[in-house]
Amino acid sequence: MENVISFPKQENLIDEYERIISHKSGKTVDAYLRSIRQFASWLSERPGGGDTFHPEQMTTTALDVYLEELEAEYSINYRNRIKSAISGFSNWLIEKGLLQQNPARGVEIPPQPLLAPRELSQDQRYVLRNLVEKKEKSLRGKALFALGYWAGCRVSDVSWLKMKDVHVGKKVGWLHVGHKNKKGRDIDILNQVRRPIHDFLEDEKQKKDRPYVFFSQRSDRLTEAGIHHWFRNLKRKATKDEWEYIQDITFHDLRHDFAHRAREAGWTIEEIAYYLGHVTKKGTPAIETTARYTQVSRKQIKGKLQLVKG
Template sequence: MNVVPYQRPKGILEEYEKSLAGKSEKTVDAYMRALRQFTTWIADRPGNGGLFRPEQLTKTAIEMYLALLQSEGYSVSHLARVKSAVGSFARWLMEEKEILRRNPIRGVEIPAQPLLAPRQLSPDQRYILRSLVERDGNPRSEALFALGYWAGCRVSDVSWLQIKNTNIGPKVGWLSVGYKGNKMRDIDLLNQARSPLYKYIQHGGRDPDSPYVFTSQRADRLTEAGIHHWFRTLKSMATKDEWELILDITFHDLRHDFAHRAREAGWTLEEIAYYLGHVTKKGMPAIQTTIRYTQASREQIKEKLKQIKG
């Protein structure tokens, strides 16, 4: 968003922040960041002269701001958090300051997210996640992330991966994966996936007595819930600015993004379907499932329009 530097409306946000003293530090920080961005956007609207005044907090402003966030790729859950923060601020302006006569949040609907919308990460999101893994420097983290990001593996593929099904060496590597639905498949690995996996198996401190590749201190394998917990912990290392871009990304989104990048690299839908394990009971590629993963976005079509020549 292109916005002017925020100008404080006579300390009104600072007053409101003090009223949140009973909430957790994380909640207060999330609310205030959302409100500062929202009020800055209002201040930048025509006729406002770079200033925010509480009476400018209207239903129209909220609806247009949420629509803007959606167009920029923010998730429905992020929009819901913004709506909650603005609604709380508006109630305070009504009940404590008696500036507003009614809460403008009433009747505001969050724009619906398209059904089966694919999750394609932005270059910034990819940069942040890959940087977090590198900053973490943990061999297990590097291997877990690599199998999602560079091999498009499911959480179950990773959690149930057994040593006997890994064929990893210093220069070549492939896996037999497919715990879900008991549909095993052999996949070759990019060096970006093979190398960290080989490093982890050789020097990552896994339990050598476990038949599973990824182990934990509590069990002989790292569970699906354990992988999700690891991914949340990895994201918690982000700075505040980084967190805004990656807070709602899941491990499964890495798989979706891999499918997009494979499609951009020229893979056919059949090839992507096989690699991701989208196959029917008869072993044929389940193209309809893969199409959901590689669904084109409006922004992609918009860029392609520029390539049409007369």
């Protein structure tokens, strides 16, 4: 007989697994359980799931399709962490006799293509900026967008931005960013970034004792997943015509596009590398990484053909 587990039973099962992994750090345990619950919820909604979760649904095909759905919005590292969490849970289910084999064994997450920059069109930029101006009501949302679009920040830069690292006033502003690989850097910011951050912090001044700039109802830090979720909701505010332009744009694409616009503005590759945090372990600009963000396009070459002299 199939081992069908309703949602209340599912929670009991996950609670039991939580005790098994309780030796890990609190953050790791929370991340693992969140990944497992989200996958179980997704499985229950698949054809034949019947709004219930049962371990036999945890097949290689199911996990492969699930991770493919996350590919557009989440990094390779994030999806590998999900795969690891589900693999550990699966091994435990196998020990309990509730699962025959680990579905993660047959799943491979392909590496990110080396040449995958994203340069937005003028229409895409117009639609996104208009959405933020006209339909994004929260000051937090305006600040999030500004950091991606006008400062080229990584989603981790934004998520882990601390109050003590923000130095903005009415006329000047700079940030200390760089959570990834602990490669912090100081960057000056445009008024298009300074103003929304200043307005957001002034509006939230009664909460300035918090450690992080962006928080959620559940935590003192807005997670990377939370930022991606906000960006998807922003895009949903678009009209049908606008949606056609922005449906596949991710928050990380804003960073790529910033690099292209900086290059067009005359920045050197080294300057872009520093600003974006593309540096080697020795602290020198990682030119190869930055070059992928600023590939020369056919349009750029076409515009300069007439400058060639005979």
